[in-house]
Amino acid sequence: MYEVIKNRLEQGHRTSKYPKEPISLYKRFRGLPRIDSNCDQALVKLCADSCPQDAIDAQSKKIDLGRCVFCGLCETLSGGKFIQFSQNFELGVANKSDLLTGGSLPELAEHSKKHFKKLFGRSLQLRQISAAGCNACEADTNVLNTPFFDLARFGIQFVASPRHADGIHVTGPISRNMKAAVISTFEAVPSPKVVIASGACSISGGPFYGSDEIVGDLDSLIPVDLYIPGCPPHPLTTLHALLNYFK
Amino acid sequence: MDNLLKISNGQRVDRENIPNIPFESFRRELVQFANEGGNIVQFFAYVDNGQSKLLAVLRNEANDALYVTGCDVEGSFSSLTKENEKFHMFEREIAEQYGVKPDGHPWLKMVRYHANYNRKPDAFGNNYNFDIPGNYPYFTVEGETVHEVAVGPVHAGIIEPGHFRFQCVGERVFHLEIQLGYQHRSVETLMQSVPAKRLPIIAETIAGDTTIGHNLCHCQAVEALAGLSVDEGASIVRTIALELERIANHIGDLGALSLDVAFNPPAAYFGRIRGEYLNLTQILGGSRFGRGLVRPGGVTHVMGDEQVKLLSEKLAELTPEVEHVSELIFSAHTVAARFEDTGKVSYENAEKIGLVGYAGRACGLAYDSRVSFPTECYDDLPANKNEKTDGDVCSRATVRREEIMHSTDLINTLLERKVEAEAYRPREYQLAPASFVVTINEGWRGEISHCLLTDDAGNLLRYKVKDPSFHNWTGLALSLRDEGISDFPLCNKSFNLSYCGFDL
Numbered sequence: 001m002y003e004v005i006k007n008r009l010e011q012g013h014r015t016s017k018y019p020k021e022p023i024s025l026y027k028r029f030r031g032l033p034r035i036d037s038n039c040d041q042a043l044v045k046l047c048a049d050s051c052p053q054d055a056i057d058a059q060s061k062k063i064d065l066g067r068c069v070f071c072g073l074c075e076t077l078s079g080g081k082f083i084q085f086s087q088n089f090e091l092g093v094a095n096k097s098d099l100l101t102g103g104s105l106p107e108l109a110e111h112s113k114k115h116f117k118k119l120f121g122r123s124l125q126l127r128q129i130s131a132a133g134c135n136a137c138e139a140d141t142n143v144l145n146t147p148f149f150d151l152a153r154f155g156i157q158f159v160a161s162p163r164h165a166d167g168i169h170v171t172g173p174i175s176r177n178m179k180a181a182v183i184s185t186f187e188a189v190p191s192p193k194v195v196i197a198s199g200a201c202s203i204s205g206g207p208f209y210g211s212d213e214i215v216g217d218l219d220s221l222i223p224v225d226l227y228i229p230g231c232p233p234h235p236l237t238t239l240h241a242l243l244n245y246f247k
Numbered sequence: 248m249d250n251l252l253k254i255s256n257g258q259r260v261d262r263e264n265i266p267n268i269p270f271e272s273f274r275r276e277l278v279q280f281a282n283e284g285g286n287i288v289q290f291f292a293y294v295d296n297g298q299s300k301l302l303a304v305l306r307n308e309a310n311d312a313l314y315v316t317g318c319d320v321e322g323s324f325s326s327l328t329k330e331n332e333k334f335h336m337f338e339r340e341i342a343e344q345y346g347v348k349p350d351g352h353p354w355l356k357m358v359r360y361h362a363n364y365n366r367k368p369d370a371f372g373n374n375y376n377f378d379i380p381g382n383y384p385y386f387t388v389e390g391e392t393v394h395e396v397a398v399g400p401v402h403a404g405i406i407e408p409g410h411f412r413f414q415c416v417g418e419r420v421f422h423l424e425i426q427l428g429y430q431h432r433s434v435e436t437l438m439q440s441v442p443a444k445r446l447p448i449i450a451e452t453i454a455g456d457t458t459i460g461h462n463l464c465h466c467q468a469v470e471a472l473a474g475l476s477v478d479e480g481a482s483i484v485r486t487i488a489l490e491l492e493r494i495a496n497h498i499g500d501l502g503a504l505s506l507d508v509a510f511n512p513p514a515a516y517f518g519r520i521r522g523e524y525l526n527l528t529q530i531l532g533g534s535r536f537g538r539g540l541v542r543p544g545g546v547t548h549v550m551g552d553e554q555v556k557l558l559s560e561k562l563a564e565l566t567p568e569v570e571h572v573s574e575l576i577f578s579a580h581t582v583a584a585r586f587e588d589t590g591k592v593s594y595e596n597a598e599k600i601g602l603v604g605y606a607g608r609a610c611g612l613a614y615d616s617r618v619s620f621p622t623e624c625y626d627d628l629p630a631n632k633n634e635k636t637d638g639d640v641c642s643r644a645t646v647r648r649e650e651i652m653h654s655t656d657l658i659n660t661l662l663e664r665k666v667e668a669e670a671y672r673p674r675e676y677q678l679a680p681a682s683f684v685v686t687i688n689e690g691w692r693g694e695i696s697h698c699l700l701t702d703d704a705g706n707l708l709r710y711k712v713k714d715p716s717f718h719n720w721t722g723l724a725l726s727l728r729d730e731g732i733s734d735f736p737l738c739n740k741s742f743n744l745s746y747c748g749f750d751l
Contacts, residue, residue, distance in 0.1 A: 004512055007575050010568065011516050026526070028533035028548065050673070052444045069448055071539035072547065076671065085533075128405040132430045134747050135407050136455025136536050142405045146518035160403030175750075177360055177379045177429045178408060181400050207452040210441065213361060213433040231538060232455065235522075 015150045019243060023236065030070040030085035031234070035103035037061045039082040047074040047082055053200075053209070056083075057100070065091060066099040066203035069231035089234045092241025093227050096219060099203070108244040113225065116194060120166050120246045124156045126196070127165035127189060131182050132214060133172030133206070137199040137232040141171065144235055156242055162186075167194030167225075171232075173201040173208045174215035186222050198228040198238065206231060250276045251305065251314035256620035259471045260683045262700065265302070266316045273318035274327055277303055281331040284308030286601045286614075289685060289698045290337035292320065292345040293709035294365055299347055304685045304698060310619040315683065322367070323348040326355075333601045336717060342370040344435075356383045359428030359750050364436060379428070388414040388421050396732060400429045407746035415732055423727040423735075425720050430750035438710040443676070450697075451538055454714055454748030456496055459488045459528075459537040460690030461712070461748075464697040467622060467686040469543040472699060473676035477623075480668030481545035483661050486624040487558075488528060488537050490654040493691040495524035497647040497654075498569065500743050504644055505576050507737045508585040513576045520572070523565055530557050544674040555662050562662075566655055573648050586641035590726035590738035593638055602722045603715045604693020605650065606742055608633050609642035616689040628657050643741040680705040690715060692745065714748030 016023060025031070039061070048058035051074060055067035063074075063083065074083040093099055094111040130138050144151040145158070159165050162185045174182055186195070197218045200206035205216035218224055228241045250268050254260055268276070281287065289304035301324075302317040326349035327334040338349040339358045346367025349355065355370070360383075362375040373381040387395065394415055400408035408429040414422040434453055438446060450465035451458045463485060470477060477485075502517025525535035532540030532548045540546055550558075576582055592602070597610035607614060617625040631653035635645040678701050685698045693715030700709040723742045727735060 003575050003578060007512060007516065007571055010571060011519075014519055026530050026533075028531075029529060030533050030539075050444060052448045069538065070534070071448060072533060073539075073673065076547065077673065129401060130405070130407045130430075132432055132747070132750075134452035134455030134458075135745065136452070136458070136538075138405050138407065139456060140535065143518075143522055146522060147515050148519045148522060158405055172430070173432060175429060175431050177431055178400065180378050181408065181429070185401055207445070207448045208432045208434075208437060211433050211437050213431055231452075232536065234535070 014147050015153075016148050018236065018239070025087045025089060025234070025236070027087065029087050029089070029234070030072050032086050032088040032091060032105065033063055033103060034084045034086050035061060035063065036082055037102060039078065043078050043082050047077050050074070050077055053207075060102070062100050062102050064100045064204070065229040066096065066227065067200060067209070068229065069200055069207060089237045090240045091229045091233070091237050092245065094225065094245065096203070096224070096227055099227060099229060108241060112245045115192070116225070116246060119192065120194065122155050124167070124242070124246050125159045125165045126156070126167055126169045127162045127185060128158050128169045128171070129182055129185050131170055131172035131178040131202070132175035133199060133201045137171035137201070140232045140235050141169065141198065141238060144239060149235055149239060151239070154243060154247070156246075162188035163190070165189050165193075167196065169196040169198055170202045170218050171198050173205045173211075174218060174221065176213050176215070179215055179221070183221065194226070195222055195224045196226045196228065197224045199233055200229060200231040203227055203229060251316050254313050254315050254685065256313060257467045257471050257622060257684065257686045259679055260315070262681045262683050265683060268316065268318055270318045270320060270324055273301065273316060274325060276316060277305070277334075278327055278330040280305050280307075281333045284598070287333050287337060288313065288687065288694070288696050289711055289713055290334060290341070291698070291709070291711045292341045292347050293700060294345070295702075295708060299345060301341070304696070310614045313620065313685070315685070320347055322346075323350050325350055326352040328352050332599050335600075336721065346370055354386070357381065357428070359431040361431055361433065383426070385412045385426070386414070386422060386424050390416070392416050393421070409746050411735075413727070413732055418731045418733065420727045420730050420732050423724045425724055427720070427746055427749050430747040432751065434751040435710050435712055439707045447542055453712055453751065454745040455536055457492065457690045457692065457695065457714070457745065457748060459485070459492045459541060460688055460695045461697075461714075462541045463489060463622070463688045464686045464695050466541050466543045467688075468684050468697050468699045469676065469678070471684040471686070472678040472682055472701060473543065474679070475544040475674060475676060477545055478669045480549070480666040482623040483664055483666060484531060484546045484548070484550050484668055485541055487550075487658050487661050488531055488540055489623075489688070489690075490658050491524055491528045491531075492537060494651050494654045495521050495528070496691045496743070497651050498524060500740060501573065501576060501644060501647060503740050504586075504640070504737065505582065507740055508582055510576065510579060510582055513572050516568070516572045520565060520568060523561065527558055527561055530554055542671070542673070543676060545671060546668055547671045549668045549670060551667060555665065559659070559662050562655060562659060569651060573651075577645070577648065583641065585737065586644055587639060589640045589734050590730060590741060591637070591639045592722050592726050594636070596725055597638065597722065600721045600725070601718050603718050604689070605643060605646045606719050606722050607693065609636060609646045610638040611636035614694070616687045616694050620687050622686070622688055624661060628660065640737055640741040678705045678707070692716060692743075693719065712751055714745055716744040716749040719744050720749060
């Protein structure tokens with residue numbers, strides 16, 4: 001018992017003050033890209049051609065955050081002259097088309113369905129479905145339950161049964177072998193229900209786009225309400241999206 | 248040993264120098280090698296100019312030499328698993344990927360559920376126009392009081408999908424069969440067909456918790472085949488990143504093990520502390536999982552004075568906390584009562600199935616590829632030695648506790664070297680034609696290996712990936728024999744194997 005108390009004192013109180021107080025991530029973190037639309041077209045084309053995810057549209061000088069894995073190659077190649085990743089982790093959107101961006105995203109809070117806020121604003125129970133990703137999205141979702149983030153203090157919980165859930169949170173590009181399980185789990189959640197696509201995989205197939213063994217985008221199977229980009233999304237990206245969309 | 252060619256980790260070999268021997272000699276050689284205590288690093292099929300072939304990479308019993316050999320194969324071959332268990336999963340994979348059947352295999356069933364790559368008749372009689380589940384029987388135990396428990400693919404938590412089938416008498420588990428494949432994305436065929444720019448991104452997502460481990464295997468293989476060199480500073484960053492990955496995962500799992508025996512405080516502390524180590528990886532390269540950090544020819548981010556200072560200071564702050572929380576777990580007799588003698592895998596069984604990584608070391612198989620086949624900076628770094636080798640949950644937890652401290656020492660040693668990496672520039676490269684390379688790294692779960700074959704034009708003919716989980720899932724199944732079914736979560740977490748790394 002003495003050891004428990006000693007450790008408790010050493011650990012102290014570690015829960016983040018976010019969102020009441022802003023939190024800043026280390027300068028190397030790659031969040032919302034800043035795009036210079038006046039950039040030389042040749043440089044833009046170099047970035048677009050080199051992008052492993054083919055996420056850059058050279059014509060419109062936009063980047064698709066649903067495809068982007070935030071590897072930072074375009075920033076390196078353009079020396080920051082075309083794309084520079086900021087430390088802004090607030091990336092969630094309600095409309096998929098908003099993910100193709102020139103460097104800004106709409107305020108998520110204003111695009112939420114109002115009845116969701118009313119229904120789930122005080123209590124939201126989610127069933128997580130891991131569907132053929134790499135387990136990084138799952139790991140950084142799980143982290144929200146640790147004391148630093150302490151998701152439960154916002155009334156949001158991940159539950160074991162779809163019957164107890166208000167919605168599903170899907171990660172991964174949905175393999176052919178998980179398709180049936182994703183649909184059954186979705187159907188087992190009582191209506192009205194929410195669908196969240198988290199990570200580049202569930203939005204666009206992510207690193208695995210083009211594989212015959214995956215569905216690629218959750219939206220083609222079931223209608224999605226909230227998109228959380230990233231590979232994987234930073235826990236704060238997920239936290240921000242959940243709080244702004246539902247609170 | 249004319250039938251085997253001795254090779255080194257990460258060494259380019261002309262494919263024409265790899266022995267291509269008659270199947271009978273190939274089989275005899277491999278079985279003898281495995282019977283004498285050698286292990287299978289890679290064993291897979293591929294097609295070259297219309298001819299199906301088998302290729303094997305072997306590691307000897309002393310863990311100080313690697314060999315490669317190959318043979319031609321037609322529609323079927325006489326199973327090696329009949330003679331030695333180490334071939335079991337590899338042969339099932341060969342049958343599934345290339346429709347080449349190992350005759351007499353004692354448990355020939357699908358590994359992941361997908362059509363084979365060369366449109367041969369399916370080895371298992373499945374029709375892949377239909378989604379899972381296919382035609383695959385489970386091992387069943389019959390008897391009046393015997394019952395079956397089926398769990399998954401969707402589990403009650405934020406975890407990957409898989410199916411577990413227990414044959415029980417009351418609470419006792421006779422047998423556990425683990426059926427995976429739900430995470431199958433066809434990583435290998437994807438890597439063989441996509442432009443080179445996509446390869447590191449896919450390698451990083453074979454198993455996200457092993458981003459650095461798998462991508463190191465990939466980049467080292469490309470470097471060998473393309474003749475790229477890596478500067479010392481970049482090697483230091485790579486080694487530190489791999490060790491941070493090990494620490495973060497071990498800490499997370501020790502916390503989760505504590506939670507599984509209902510001792511909550513260490514679980515809460517280690518849950519947070521794991522995140523601190525992920526944040527250290529983020530300081531190195533901008534991503535908590537090390538995404539975008541390792542690339543062919545080096546690393547994308549230089550570790551300068553600022554990063555060295557941040558890492559050193561944070562490690563100095565965290566290390567005593569980790570020691571204290573570990574002590575809290577391991578000194579609690581309620582924890583010991585649950586950890587000790589639970590989920591035991593005997594040394595004999597571990598040897599038989601070729602367990603790797605901490606799961607193997609906890610059974611007394613000392614193999615650590617950082618010591619045996621060192622890459623990057625490992626050549627001149629001290630090895631870890633673990634004393635507790637009872638093969639139970641407690642041993643697996645203890646090995647991890649020791650490895651956390653050992654890895655911390657390694658990182659501190661490397662941080663003092665103060666050699667900055669060269670500034671990153673993306674490399675254009677051409678892979679050497681008609682070549683072979685195998686790379687091995689000790690990921691946090693154990694031996695990761697990538698094997699690449701190129702054709703006469705220097706294109707990828709075969710990209711073979713092996714995650715340590717490919718060996719170790721069988722270990723988890725064995726650990727449940729004659730255990731209470733309620734100890735499954737504890738046993739499972741003590742192994743914490745990768746579903747996606749296995750499913751590819």
